[in-house]
Amino acid sequence: MWLVVLCAAISVPHLAVAGLVEVLPRLKPSVVAVGTFQRARSPQFRFLGTGFAVGSGRLIATNAHVVSVSISDDQLESLVVVVPGAAQGAMRKVAKAAVDPNTDLAVLRLDGEPLPALQLAEESFVAEGRSIAFMGFPIGSALGLTPVTHRGIVAAVTPIGIPQANSRQLNPALIRRLAGDTFRVYQLDATAYPGNSGSPVFDPDSGEVLGIVNMVFVKGTKENALSAPSGITYAIPVSHLRALLMDVR
Template identity: 30%
Template sequence: MHSKLRKLAVPGVLAAGLGAGLTLADVMKDPIADAGAQQAQPAVYTGAATAPGSPAALSTAFRAASHAAMNAVVQVRTETAARTVAQQVPPELRGTPFEGMFGGQMRVAPQATSGSGFIISPEGYIVTNNHVVDGVTRVKVVLNDKRELDARVVGRDPNTDIAVLKVNGSGLPTVRLGDSDQLDTGDWVLALGYPLELGQTTTAGIVSAKGRSIGIMQRSDAASSPLEHYIQTDAAINPGNSGGPLVDLQGRVIGVNSAIASPTGYYSGYGFAVPINLARRVADDLIRYGVVHRPMMGVEIRDVTNADAEVFGLPSPDGAVVASETKGAAREAGLQMGDVIVALDGQPVRSRGDLMEAVMRKEPGDPIRVDYVRYGSRRSATLRLTQMDVRPAAIQSDAGEVADGDDAADRVGFAVTQITPQIAQQLGAPGAQGVVVSGVDPMGPAAGQLGRGVIIERFNGRAIGTVAELRQAVAALKPGQVVSITARFNDGSHTIVNFRARS
C-alpha cells in the first residue's frame, strides 16, 4: 500500500482581519524567561534525585518539557456554514442512463472541525496552520483552563501553511520559542495538541530527519510558491494535532505540527512540522502587515541530481540548480541558467528547500552573498533581494504515453512531434518551430522533469529542429550516458534538465 501525505485537519474559510498593535518582534523577544516562569505552571516532579541518563531521568525531562508548554497550547474549533454546490456526475456514470440522476444543486450541511495552536503573546496572538482555518466561517479557541474565546484570523500564508489568530485577552500563558537550527537528527521532541477529539495530548519521539520536502503544498490551489522544509519526527501526530507545537526537552517550541505520511490518514510513524524559525518569520509579517512580504532572488530552482553533478562538475549532488533563465536581481548579479547555488551568506545550501528557507528568513531589500558553481568553476556574487509578486502558479501536465516500439523514445523516456502551425496555435506560441514533447513515460528517466507541451531546443549541446535530428542525437548516446536538455515553455521561458538515459 502506498503511503499518502495528509494535512491534519479538514481545510476550512478566511475570516478577515489585519493584526494591529504589537508585532511578533515585540512579543517574542523572550515571552517566557525560562521554562518555570510560565503562568499557572503545574509543579514539576521534584522527587528523589535520579541518575543522569536513567529512564527515570528521561521521564522527568519529558514531564518538565510537557508542563512548560501545555498551558499555552489551545484547541482551535472551526465551523463552516451550510452552502449550496453543483452536484457532480461520478466519472464512471457519465454517458450512461444513470447520468440523469445527478446534476442540479446540492445542499451541504454545516461542518465543524478542529485543530490546535499555541499562544505566543500574553495579548492573545496564536500560531496555527493555514489549513486549519482556510475556508471556515467561525473560529473558537479553547484554552487549557477550558475557557472558550472567539478568535479572528489575523493573516494566513498558504505557501508555508502558517496562520495567526487573535483572541481578546491579557496575561495569557505563552510558549517559549526555541531555535530549530540547533536541532539534529536523533534529538528527543514532544508533540502537543488536541488529536482525535481526545483532549490535550503529549506524545514523544525523535527528530527523524530535517529539511524534508514532501510535495503536499504543491497540491494546494492557494499555494502559488510553496516552501517545504519540514522537520520529520516519529512522535505520534494525528488529525487534530495540526497547528500544535513540537517542543524540545526544555519545553521550547521548535516546530509547528502540520502533516503526516500515512496510508490511512492516521499516525503511521511519520509526522512533519514547519521549523519554528521559518514559522516565526511568517507570523511576524502576518501580525505586522496581514500578509507575508516574501523576498526573492529572481531564480527558479530545483534539487541537484547525480546527473546534474556530472554535467555541472560538482563534487557531490548537493545544491540548488538554477533551472530557468534568471530575472531581476539574479540576472543583474550575473547568475545564469545551469548555475548551481551551493552557499548563501557562507552557509552551505544542500537542497532547494535549504535555499528557499534561507532566503525566506531575509527581508526584501537585504543584500546576500551567493556562492555558485558554473560547470566546475566556483564563483560568488552579491545581490539585493526584491519582493515577490505572488501570482497563481501555472499548471503543467505530465500526462501522455510513449509510443510502443520507438527505441529512441524508450531510451530517454519521452516522445516528441514536429511543431506545425496548428500545434503552435494550440501551444499558445504562434510562430513556434522545432519539436515538442508529446508524451512522457511515467516510469522513464525524464519523468518529473519534462512535460507535454515543452519545446526541445538543445540536446547535449546540439540544436534540435526536427524529429530526425533528435533521433540522431539519441542514437549517438552511449548506454547510461547523462543527457542535458535545454527546453522552452510556451510562455517563452527556458529550463535545463539533466538525467541519465536508459542503457
C-alpha cells in the same frame, strides 16, 4: 565495566521523562483547541485543530489549513479557541491575523486576556536525533478536550517534495515545491493523529517550541505518489513561524 554501561543506557529515557514531568504543567495552559462556535447547532463547538499561544499571549499559532473553513456570518458562526482547564469563559473568540499558505501556518488574534506564551527556539533547524515532544488534541473532541503529549526524536530533516519517476505522479503542489527553493521539514519518530495539526513540537527539557505538527499539507506534497498514507508525522520548523510573526502588527 558492563554494569556501568548498562546503568547509563537505562538512565537516558528516565531523564527524558523527568524533564517532561516538569515542563508539561507550564505548557498546558498555552495549548488550545481551535474551532468554530454556532449557538444554534449541535454540538455548538466544531473542532478543527490545535493551536498554542505565542508572542504577547494574545496570538495563537496553528496551521493555515486548520482555519481554512468558511465562517457563516448569516448563521452567527464564530472562529474560537477553547482553553482546556480554564474556568468560566474557556471559549474565546479569535480572528485571523496572518496566514501563509506556502508554509501552511496561521496566526490568530485572541480577544481578551492573554494566555501564557510559549518560547520559540532561535535555531533554524535542530539536529537529527534530537529528542522532541508535542502536545495537542489527537482525534479532537472525540476523546475530550484534554491536551495529550507524545514524545520521540527528529528522525530526519527532509525536503518537502521528492522528485518523481514520471509526470503522472506530479500534482500542482509538488510542482511548485520542486520549482522553488528547497523547503525542509522535520520527519518525527512519533505518531500524530487527526486533531494534532497545529500542535507545538517542543524540547522536552526546556519547553522551547522547535516546530509545528503538520499532517495534511506536508503529506499532500511529499507523499502524493503513495496509494496509502504512511502514518509518518511531519512538522514545520519554527523559523517559518518566527518569520510570519514579524508580519503581524
